[in-house]
Amino acid sequence: MALLELEDLHVYYGNIHALKGVSLHVEAGEIVALLGANGAGKSTTLNTVSGLLRPRRGSVRLEGDDLIRVPPHRIVERGVVQVPEGRRIFGQLTVLENLEMGAFTRTDPQGVKEDLERVFTLFPRLKERAGQVAGTLSGGEQQMLAIGRALMARPRVLLMDEPSMGLAPLLVEQIFDAIQEINRQGTTILLVEQNAYMALQVAHRGYVLQTGQVVLSGPAEQLRENPEVKRAYLGG
């Protein structure tokens, strides 16, 4: 059984049919990339998994348990945590306070302390700036913070929405290194990206979404070689 399984999801915004029967699955320990152009429905897919949107049809299952109708905070408690698009850190709070907020659902102070150390090892920059107001961090640091905040919930599945958005190439590389490291430490990752080149470097498998439908899927190496993907997303 797949760890996370989406089957025939149909999601609407009013009359707009944003997802038209999306099915995909993520196995434990994998990094799965979800690619697609602007407006393809990538964020919609993640928000449906997080319980922030309710599909009109279809199912989301975590280890076989249906997550539809489970309220968002319970989904977080079950270990499915999202790093939202555009970072959206708490700008007025300090770095440390942001991280603590990520551990909101936790009840094991000892484990929280360990995870804080883990985040600080992963992103030493955050440790240096623990007392700084998060709104004054650079874009890259804010992305690190957003990832770190999600890790504080000790997720089993991490949903990441365009972590490379608006970052300089050097920082993008750093972020993707961190993603691989997080995955090596045992967290399963569903990664939404427009930067298909980088995403297919770190992912095991990938899906390509087009206007609310999966049009391509397969192992990352295979997608990298696919002429359509190359033309559309790799600029080659």
Next chain:
Amino acid sequence: MWRVGLVFGAVAWFVSLAGLVEALHARWVVDGVFSAGQALLVLLLAASGWVGARRSGATLAARLGAGTVAGATAGFCLGLLAWLGAHVNLRAMFINASPVLFELLLRGRPPESGWAANLLVGAALGLAGSLVGVAPAGLVRPLLAGLAGALGLGLFQDLVLLILQPEALTSVREWLFVAGGGPTVQGVLAAATASAAGAGLRPAVKTLAPGASLPPRAAQVVWSLVGVALLATLPVAGGPFVAQVLVIVGLYTLMGLGLNLEVGLAGLLDLGFVAFFAIGAYTVGLLTSTGEHGIAHWSFWAAVPVAVLVSLVAGVVLGIPVLGIRGDYLAIATLGFGEIVRLLVLSDALRPWLGGSQGVLAIPKPVVAGFELSGPQHLYYLTVVASAVVAYVAWRLQDSRLGRAWMAIREDEDVAEALGINLVSVKLLAYGLGAAFAGVGGAIFAVMVGSVFPHSFQLLISIQVLALIIVGGMGSIPGVLVGSAVLIGLPELLREFGEFRFLVYGAALVAMMLLRPEGLLPAAAQRRELHAEVEAEPQSAQLAAGTATEGR
């Protein structure tokens, strides 16, 4: 710089034509010599000099010159007003453009020369103001304190006279005040010297004070004891009038603490907050009244927990329909709720139970161990204890898990939800607990007045509570107390200028938002937000340095 002068001139025109100057003219700062109305104009002219000096040139001469020009311009405006008043009948439009006002502006001179006199006085005061502007802070602070002391004695003379009522203090009273009039010259000088000395010696006092030589923990205890002793003796020393004002400040503090949970911590704007105050008051009224609407004849102490509970439930009930509403829309929806509650208690349909516009009468006073808490001097202690308890609860809530969740939804509701915060329960708790706090205030209000009427629960109260937490500093518990002291206490003490209350109120709010938008005693997060630019500078420099090293 003449532009600064024009702005202040316009303000002077406004306060003059609105009647504030004339109203204050009836109050002596120095008996027979100098009135509060004159003081207001003098302060405006000096302030224009102060602002003018601070806004201009680097050299001392340039700044003093600018201040003088600004003061002269403002003085010219006043002179123009006096000249106009003498030649044109302004009264047709401005009812307050009275002979008294022009007599005050011209001081017996004919308008032609009085005009010049105003300009010269303006220039002199502008220069004085700019001198204050360039003087070192160590000098300015005692100077301003002395000024405040001198004005304060005149402005709050009723209060001072009340305190000096006892026979034993007659000689002090006669030394400070002309019988039946304002402060004497020596009285004003004494008040000014005392406050100036107080401000000047503050650093010295800090080191000599009882706390200084003690370890910090013990010092805290000493200061708390001093504070408690002061709180305990205040109504005894000040008499029933002062006690009454303090009770009202306390009631607004209770409401402010409640609204602060909703608006300050959770970011949920609520303009119908007075409804919960009303619900607390009516619950106590109905449960304890010995009149026709009384249903239980309970004691106050038995009714209070019920009142708190009923308010809490009302808060949750309000919260449910507005859960999905955000921002400005929320303000409108809650505004409606406040009005619905007021109209319900006013309605004829519910008159048999709630008394309609006649209200609920004959609410007995609380009794403690056979002793009735009757007047404001007794109820004051009840209010202080209630406020202290509620403030303690608010403080514990703020640092709790729930407080964190409120902070998260205030900052970003969507992300808070994505991080596993249950929006429904967290929001309903904010509404419920906030309402419960207001319910405590309402309960005390009911026994203070001895009856409850629908017209006591106007929209204006909701607005005042919101204003006081904004002035005090959003999300800050001490800020609530400061806000209600400044916005509720001061106007109560200056009741005779009551008709200008909202004029000054509005001006103070506008000035506040321009000069100190984070409030008088802001909470940490607010201070950060509103001064982010100032703070960001050194940090972005640091960042640049960080990237530079990385680039190697």
